[in-house]
Amino acid sequence: MSLRHALLGLLVDRSASGYDLLKLFNTSLSNVWSATQSQIYSELNKLADTGLIAVTAEGPRGRKQYSLTDEGRTELHRWMTQTKPQRNWRSEILLRVFFLGVVTPEEARDYLAVLAGLFADDAEALRELDRTIEWGDDDLSVYGKIAMEYGLRFNEMRLRWAEWAVEQVKMPG
């Protein structure tokens, strides 16, 4: 049910159309949650049906501008404070590590080296994003910086792990 709450959360400090929200998912939220166009439009209709959001303006090309209702704000607060966050217990990357015994040591090493490269790219992209954001003193900046710090530490950790892991694979001979 997180998509629904992600939409409510984005509508807290602005009203927006489905199209606007899609862009927010691809920018602000891209490192945190993803959603497809079709998913967003159908979820917005459901949220409007249940009264958590409402169409408060219409624009050209059938554009519908949505705003959060009081019920929506209440629901978002309830979700934030009274429900447990769900952990991710699925990592395809680690699943593959588990099965590296089925490929040759050369292939296993290659895999870990490729991972190191991916993680290095991610780390650099996030550092670049961090540089371009103009952080202020508002809530969004405070919590945005906390989320950013997680990303930076996570990428750093993954990169060091992958570099270490490559060294652990003994080549035959």
Add this chain to the structure above:
Amino acid sequence: MSLRHALLGLLVDRSASGYDLLKLFNTSLSNVWSATQSQIYSELNKLADTGLIAVTAEGPRGRKQYSLTDEGRTELHRWMTQTKPQRNWRSEILLRVFFLGVVTPEEARDYLAVLAGLFADDAEALRELDRTIEWGDDDLSVYGKIAMEYGLRFNEMRLRWAEWAVEQVKMPG
């Protein structure tokens, strides 16, 4: 499609029934991939239909013992070496961090403190698991240790981040 490959991977070094595989998901793979009973049984039937695995023995209570076929082994190798690992771009925990501005600073601090507690528990549980596993020199041990090291570093990083994050939330007054 990772569930299918997780099943193939588990069948590489042993033949097993759906029931056995369910237990493996809840033990060896519990930190890497999860699957429900209903998912496992139906996926096994699909895999048998397409010839990637085969029933090689039957036991009491309708037990069906599955083994990997040559086609299955080939498919597993193809997946390991010729397909890109998919990254997780969804973290409910971070999504909530993004929206902490909608709750009070007290509630935000509580949330981050609760996270720190969860991460500390996870870290301790994983260290305990690491202690109880008897690592050898075989492939499964080598790659199992690499996966374990990821988990240990990950939990350590998350815990330190959460502790740091609590300190970042300024209480009013």
Add this chain to the structure above:
DNA sequence: GTAAACATGTAACAGGTTACATGATTGT
């Protein structure tokens, strides 16, 4: 005898992806 563990299967539903489909408006 009976409880726990073994063992499999199916149905309903929720969440997510890809592809198709359509059209209006803006900028050059």
Add this chain to the structure above:
DNA sequence: ACAATCATGTAACCTGTTACATGTTTAC
């Protein structure tokens, strides 16, 4: 005029969860 962008919607399909349903074997 034409391309890019804005803007929404739907259908088919896949993956995953929860719940229901059934029956056997083993250990005490």
